[in-house]
Amino acid sequence: MSGQSMSVGPGRMGAILLVAPALLMIGFLFVYPFGYSVVSAFTDNGEGSWHIANFTKAIEFYSKDILFTIVIVSLSTVVIGVLAVAIAGYLTLGENPTAVAVLKWLYRWPLFIPFIVSAQLMRTFLAKNGMMNNILTSSGIIEPLAAQSYLDWRGIVITFVWKQTPFVALLVAGAMASIDRTTIDAGRIFGASRLRILIELVVPQIATTLMVGLILSYVVMLSVLSVPLMINAQSPTMLTVDMAWRINSYGDYGVANALGIMSYLFTGVVAWFYLRQSLKDKGA
C-alpha cells in the first residue's frame, strides 16, 4: 500500500466519524457486557483467580435443563422449517388464488405478537380446561376425561413454532418468489408433482435463506425467557429460566454467565455449520 493511501485524509476522517456512533453502541452495549460476562463466568464475579468452578456447578445442577433446552429448541427448529417450507411452498405453487390470498393474509399475524403475549395466549389455549380441549370435547373428538394439559415441553414447542414459523415463512416465501419461475415450469413439463417440485427443485434453490431463517429462530428461541417461565413451570426447564433464577434468587452471576456462555456455544455450533456450508456452496 502506498503512503498516500495510508494517510488519514478528511474523507477518511468523515467515514470514521460516520461509523463511530454505531461502533460505540456495539462496544458499550454488546462487546463490553459480553466480555464482562465471559470474565465473570471464569472468575468470582470478575475478581480473584481464573477457574471453571461456575461451569462445574452449572453442569452439576442443570445438565438435564441443558439437554432439555437443546432438544426443545432443535425440535422446534425442525418443525418450524417444515411448516415454513409448506406455507411458502403453497404460496409459490398453489393454484387456488383464494386459498393463496387467505393464507398470505393469515400466516403473518403471529409476527406482530410478542413472545410474552403468545405465552399467555397459549396458556389459555393449551391448559387442561383450555380452549383447545373445550373444542375437542364439545365436538366429540375426545372424551372429557381424556383431556390433558399441554402446558409442558409440548406447550413450549407449540408456542415457539406458532411464533417463529411466520418469520421463517416470510423469508422463505420471499426467496421462493425471487427464483426463476421457469425452473418450476420446467419441473412441471417434465412431469414432476407439486411436492417433488417443492422438495427437489425449489427448496434446494432457497436453502441458504431457509438456513438463515432457522438459525435466527434458533438463536431467538434460545434466549426467550417468558415462554418456558409461563408455560412450563416445572423441572426440567430451559436455561433462560435457570439463569434468571441464579441471578434473582442468589445473585449468582458466575453460574448464570456460565450458562449464558453455554448458550453462546450452542449458537456457535449452528453458526459454524452454516458458515462451513456457505463456503462449500461458494467454492462449488
Next chain:
Amino acid sequence: MLWLLKGGQVSGMVGVGIEIEKLCVGYDKTSVLHDIDLEINSSEFVALLGSSGCGKTTLLKSLSGFIKPMSGQIRVNGNDVAQLPPEQRNMAMVFQSYALWPHMTVRQNMGYGLKLRGMSKEQINRKVDELLTLLGLADFGDRKVPNLSGGQRQRVALGRALAVDSPILLLDEPLSNLDARIRLSMRHEIRSLQQRMGLTAVHVTHDREEAMVMADRIVILNGGHVAQVGTPLEVYEQPKSNFVATFMGAENEIALNVERANGTLSIARQEAVKAASLSVSNEIGDGGVNWQASAAGSVRGRFRSSAAHLRADEAVPEGHLALAGRVTQLSYPGGVFRYEIESAGQLYMIDDPCRYAVGDVVTICVPAGGLHLYSEAA
C-alpha cells in the same frame, strides 16, 4: 456439425400431430389469441413468428399447458389436451432462460425427467451419457450449471428436453440469449436433431431468418390472429398481406395506380414513377408480381431493399417498375452499399453493389418478381 451426422445411439422416435381449433386465450379479461386454427403435422418443425405482443409465446404456453385456454381445442394425436396440466401432456420444452436447476450438475439436470419416469440409475446414466456425447458435453457431466457458458447451458437444456423421448418439442426463443456466432451453429444443430429424431417441434421466435432456416412451415401471428401460414419460400415470396410483407422485410412502400388485363398489370405514370407493364405471378419463382389486391385502381406496393437495384441512366429493363430519385444517404453494411433514395417526397432503402455518391440522380428498378401489391385498406 459432424457428430450430429454420424448416427449416434439415441433412439429414434416419431412425433405426433397437433391440431388447434378455434383457440381463444386471454389473461384475466384481456383476450390475447382469437380463434386460432392451426394444424401441425407429425415430425414437422413449425416456427411461430411475430413481433412482441403478437401472442406467439401465449400460444406456446397454451400448447404446453401453462395457460388454460378460454375456449377451443388442442388435440394431440386426436385427444383434446387443452384443459390438462403441463405434467400430463408428455411434451418437452426448452425455455428462453434455459430454466436449468442451478443446484444440480449437468448430468442431474439431463437425467431428472428420466428419474421422474421411474428409470433405473443405470438406464439414466446410459441415456445421459449418450446425450452428453451427442451434444458435445461429454467432459461437462459433473459440472454445476452456473459454471457453464451460455452455449453449453443451451445444449444442456436441449439435452434435458431430448432425454425424456417426448414426441413434441417446444422451443421458447431458445437462441435469443446466445451470441450471434453460436446462434448460427445452434440453429443447424437443433434442426438436425429434430429431423433425425423425427420430433414434432414448435419454435417461438421473433427472428425472421431463424424461422426461415429452421422451420418446415412458418406461422406468422399479428395481434392474436394467424396472419399467414406457409413454407419459408411461400411467406417470403408471396406474403398474403401488407403486414406479412412488411414483417418479411418488404419495408419500401409505394402507392400505385394499376390496371389489370389478361394476367398483365399496367402501371400508370405518376410524378416519379414511369409507366410499365408487368406480368402477374401464377406460381412462386415465375418472376411475376405478387398480386394480393382485391381490385385494380389505387393499390399499395411493397418491395425489399435487396430486390431492387439502381441505375445511373434512365434506361429501364423490361418487366421492371422504375422510380426516379436522388441519393440522400449511404452506408456499407457489408457486401453491398445501402442507399437511402428520395423519390417524389418518399424515402426508399435500396441495396446495390455499385458505388454512388450522395446527391447522385438515379433510377430505382424493381423487378416484377420483387413487387407485392395489396389493396389500400389491407
